[in-house]
Amino acid sequence: xxxxxxxTGEIFEEVSALSVDDLTRIxxxxxxxxxxxxxxxxxxxxxxxxxxxxxxGDQLRRARIALRLERDLGVNAAGVALVLxxxxxxxxxxxxRRIGRS
Amino acid sequence: MEFKDYYKxxxxxxxxxxxxxxxxxxxxxRKYHPDVSKEPDAEARFKEVGEAYEVLRSPEKRAAYDRxxxxxxxxxxxxxxxxxxxxxxxxxxxxxxPGSQGADYSDFFESLFGRARAGGRYGAEPGFDTGAGTGRGxxxxxxxxxxxxxxxxxxxxxxxxxxxxxDAQGRLSMRERVLNVQIPKGILxxxxxxxxxxxxxxxEAAGQQxxxxxxxxxxxxxFQPHPLYRIDGRDLYLELPVAPWExxxxxxxxxxxxxxxxxxKIPAGSHAGSKLRLKGRGMPSSxxxxxxxxxQISLPPTSEEKAKAAxxxxxxxxxxxxxxxxxx
Numbered sequence: 001x002x003x004x005x006x007x008t009g010e011i012f013e014e015v016s017a018l019s020v021d022d023l024t025r026i027x028x029x030x031x032x033x034x035x036x037x038x039x040x041x042x043x044x045x046x047x048x049x050x051x052x053x054x055x056x057g058d059q060l061r062r063a064r065i066a067l068r069l070e071r072d073l074g075v076n077a078a079g080v081a082l083v084l085x086x087x088x089x090x091x092x093x094x095x096x097r098r099i100g101r102s
Numbered sequence: 103m104e105f106k107d108y109y110k111x112x113x114x115x116x117x118x119x120x121x122x123x124x125x126x127x128x129x130x131x132r133k134y135h136p137d138v139s140k141e142p143d144a145e146a147r148f149k150e151v152g153e154a155y156e157v158l159r160s161p162e163k164r165a166a167y168d169r170x171x172x173x174x175x176x177x178x179x180x181x182x183x184x185x186x187x188x189x190x191x192x193x194x195x196x197x198x199x200p201g202s203q204g205a206d207y208s209d210f211f212e213s214l215f216g217r218a219r220a221g222g223r224y225g226a227e228p229g230f231d232t233g234a235g236t237g238r239g240x241x242x243x244x245x246x247x248x249x250x251x252x253x254x255x256x257x258x259x260x261x262x263x264x265x266x267x268x269d270a271q272g273r274l275s276m277r278e279r280v281l282n283v284q285i286p287k288g289i290l291x292x293x294x295x296x297x298x299x300x301x302x303x304x305x306e307a308a309g310q311q312x313x314x315x316x317x318x319x320x321x322x323x324x325f326q327p328h329p330l331y332r333i334d335g336r337d338l339y340l341e342l343p344v345a346p347w348e349x350x351x352x353x354x355x356x357x358x359x360x361x362x363x364x365x366x367k368i369p370a371g372s373h374a375g376s377k378l379r380l381k382g383r384g385m386p387s388s389x390x391x392x393x394x395x396x397x398q399i400s401l402p403p404t405s406e407e408k409a410k411a412a413x414x415x416x417x418x419x420x421x422x423x424x425x426x427x428x429x430x
Contacts, residue, residue: 011289011294012295026241
């Protein structure tokens, strides 16, 4: 039996496939924004051919970063997609440099 | 209270134009935005810049601020004048623009312009009511720094979250709340813990209280640097110092891993940077990550004559030019 003094959560990315409605509600944006993000490759759909779009849980983080960058830096969806791509490339390079150095 | 020189924060002259201020804001926001910046104090600087921009972008707030002059002399305490802001009409419903994350402004800002009254919920679009239509309470988002051990062993941690809260009069305040949370074992950086029902309760005005469920709380997890291990996705890296002869001749050495100390076999002919993989001994996620040991050659101290003699013998025995590849 779980200890009731502690809250037990779940790792969201591992348990969830999100619908468009879920994403709209959790990130708090209009539906058309979600469609725009998919269009520009900011977030990725699990199966493009599926009747109803589903997103893996880790797309939530990308959506939230997109929202913050659009609001704070005035970039558009295409710009956010580019930023996310460059960030992951940068992360990769930093990692390789750290491992190579040691 | 500390006086804030918003012009200095933005790096612009006191007579800067609106366009210059906007340009300065964009430049600083790109530099310090927590999502893109690796600067150590990015988050604090970004908030400061956001607050400065909030004042300087609004002609009314800026004019009121300008009347304070350049502030008290260093070390002197600042008190807002009693007539501050009189004769100015502040438009809008409080800060809700760029940088207003959770309406977390300095005391200085709040003493001048009051506490935020609406908007500015971290991550949400101003005015977008997520609870509308469904009667469901709002979801909340937070970000926490955990120690890696919490994820390795799945312990409990008490997390302090600051939440903006709107009271019955529509005023917004920051409420601190402490949650004791069972950290899911194997959670990775950037992943989210969902605590069902820990968001807002449905609005009373909706008349559905009691029936509609409360929102959820989403906690994004990052890790503080660990003294031994470095995390990369689900894999863990350890730099393991070995003696030159252990690397050259091979040896079995003790090495710490998240699961406890193990005996690790170093193959003969290893060199600095050699990577040894212990499959499945990384983050205890599903599937588990791997544990990598990166060898580092540690030289023994040479203060004693015996050690010096051994080095000289080695130099004589092995003709070796480590700079051969440099052509010298």
